[in-house]
Amino acid sequence: MSEAGAGARLNSIEVLVGYGRNFMRGRIHLYAPKESPAILSGDVVQKPMLVDDTMRPSELVQEWLSSCVSHHDLCRKAFSGDLVNEETIYPGAPHRLIEVYEKSDGASQPSARLIERRPRxxxxxxxxxxxxxxxxxxxxxxxxxxRASLGQHMLQIPWGQLPQTFQDSILLCKELSIQYLWIDSLCIIQDDEEDWSIQSRFMGQIYERALFTIAASSAKSSTEGLFRSGKADRVLAYIEPDLEKCISSSPLNQRAWVMQEYFLSRRIVHFTIHGLLWSCKNGKGSETQYMMSEFGSSWEAVSEDDWRALVQSYTRRQLTYKSDKLVAIEGLSRQFSYRYKIDRSFQYRHGLWLENMPHDLMWYGEERLVRDRGNYIPSWSWASTTGPISFKASVFGNPEVFHAHVTGGNLTFILGMEALVRRIDDLEGPVRCQAFCFEDVQDMGSTGRMHEEYRDSSVHVAPTFVFRSGGKKVGWGVFDQHEEPSEDVFCLPLIKQKVWEGFASSKEQHFLWVLLVSSVAPGKFERVGWGLHFVPSWFDGLIARLISLA
Known part of the structure; x- marks a missing residue:
């Protein structure tokens, strides 16, 4: 720390840790509670800490909320594009809400009961x-x-049966004079499949239309409550926690269901082990850090391409029931659809978008995936598997794409290229694969060692096998699962990409991004993997035809 001369004031302390030329530099900002000697004397020139020992969490939430409602125009806009006025009726409002009210007997805690809305x-x-x-x-x-407890909950929800997180949320609503609260386990009849199916479809609207969302971010269950730590000692030197890391690494953010709750909520109060954190579409703040602006600009600029990034994050989250895989992201997909209907009609099928075909088909497992047999999801969807997936990065160079459209549960390809098959001289890999063909089937293939030298910098997965033709390696492929396909494997080209041999080179080359499919019936196939083929002429002589990919 530099020497402080007469009249000097402290803003922060710079700390160097290390030895010789190897050291790390850090800065500790100095804060102080309001009305403290450090602030009153002017010794600390940073803004005072937002929270003092006497400030209740609800008071800080009220400050954040009032500022946002009064000044943040961006936070009045839902992701779907609608302007939200919390004091007006709108279609799709929660069918049930928890009403928070005071009992006439003067009890210290508020009472709560379910109410049902009749929209018309x-x-x-x-x-x-x-x-x-x-x-x-x-x-x-x-x-x-x-179904058995609905009647009782409409009269009154027993306070003693409510877990701590629910009690804390109700008390927060009382202190903020907010009369209604939505909690999924209480507002949806959990043993009524019809009610659950109907209400879960509106979850996207429920979260984006809420005044704000209470996020019990650090609690691993509803028994732990919102307030995970007591009041910390207020010292002058305070290391501000990384807000992004606090939220992204929290137990709550590991849940698959939470992705749409976080993404669609216009305002969120996170209750963490580090205290309260605020985030809205205009900025973020903490108990010691004032609101930072410009946070919402990226949200405004989001496009259909960001769906792939959301899916990649979603497949890394925890899901208790595999049957919820598409349901838990349905609210987000609906709001995406509403948003893009402003320009054109986007059609959503099994976790992918028709207008993004065939690029949305270029997904792969970062590790070997497990196919969820017996579900209703077709093999061409990432949702048919369990495990983290990624998408091939955008293909540049004016790629030629093959037209694809969806009919019911199947994806039908119109193969736009004239060339599709040529005999493979050799196929090296840990599994035995037959010839890749559609017309004039020819037997090819052999076993051998796996080669990893043919990789694309945007693809983080090792090939399962390498194509050979005329003694030369002409491409690579990777299967989705560990198991060897039991039927013959075929190669289905998706995108033809133009590349150049080297930097500043004018010599063009082309290669094909392909799906690997296996026949399950005449004219009907299912996905088993994907890959890259370096020689498009390998397909010369094939007549394009329609197939069904189930």
Missing amino acids: VDTRPYMYVALSHCWGPPNERPLCTT
């Missing part, structure tokens, strides 16, 4: 907040509304 009869506006929380393991399952 009930014309009152409902300003509400939503809760995002971890349910926890089966032995810590939160209180749920069932």
Whole structure:
């Protein structure tokens, strides 16, 4: 720290840690509680800490909320593009809400009960907040509304049966004078498949229309509550936690369901082990850090291409029931659809977008995937597998793409190239694959060692095998699963890309991004992998035809 002369004031302390020429540099900012001697004397010139020992969490939330509602125009706009007025009625409002009210007997805690809205009869506006929380393991399952308990919950929800996170959320609503709260386990009848199916479709709208979302970010179950730590000692030297890391690494953010809750909520209050964090579409802040602006600009610029990035993150999250794989992201897909209908009609099928074909088909497992047999999801969708997936990065150089369209549950290709098959002299790999063909089938293939030298810098997976033709290696492929396909394997070209031999070279080359498919019936195939072929002329002589990919 530099020497402080007469009249000097402290802003921060710079710390160097290391030996010789190898050291790390860090800066500790100096804060102080309001009305403290350090602030009153002017010794600390940073803005005072936002929270002092007497400030209640609800007071800080109220400050953030009031500032956002008054000044952030961006936060009035839902992701779907609609302007949100919390005091007006809108289609798709929650069918049930928890009403927070005071009992006449003067009890210290508020009371709560379920109410049901009748959209065509009930014309009152409902300003509400939503809760995002971890349910926890089966032995810590939160209180749920069932067909048997619905009547009781409409009269009153027993306070003693509410887990700590629910109690804390209700108390927060009381202190903020917010009358209504939405909690999934209580507002959806959990043992009624019809009710669950109907209400889950509106989850996207529920979170984006809420005044704000309460995120129990650090709690692994609903029994742990919102407040994970007591008041920290307020010292002058304070190391501000990384806000992004606090949120991204939290237990709550590991849940698959939470992706759409976080993405669609216009305002979120995160309750973490480091204290309260605020995020909205205009900025972020913490108990010691004032609101940072410009956070919402990337949200405004989001495009259909960002769907792939969302899916990549989604497949790395935890999901208790495999059957929820597409349901847990359905609300987000619906809001994407509403947003892009402004320009054109986007059609969503099994986790992919028709207008993004065939680029959305270029996904692969970062590790060997497990195919979820017996579900209704076709093999060409990433949702038919379990495991983290990635998408091939955007293909540059004016690629030639093959037209694809969806009919029902199948994806039908119109193969736009005239050349599709040529005999392979050799196929090296840990599994035995037959010839890749559509017309004039020819037997090819052999076993051998796996080669990893033929890789693309944007693809983070090792090839399973290498194509050979005329003694030369002409491409590579990778299977989705460990198991060897039991039927013959075929090669289906998706995109023809133009490349150059080297930097500043004018000599063009072309290669093909391909799907690997296996026949399951005449004219019907399923996906088993994907790859890259360096010699498009390998397909010369094939007549294009329509196939069905199930």
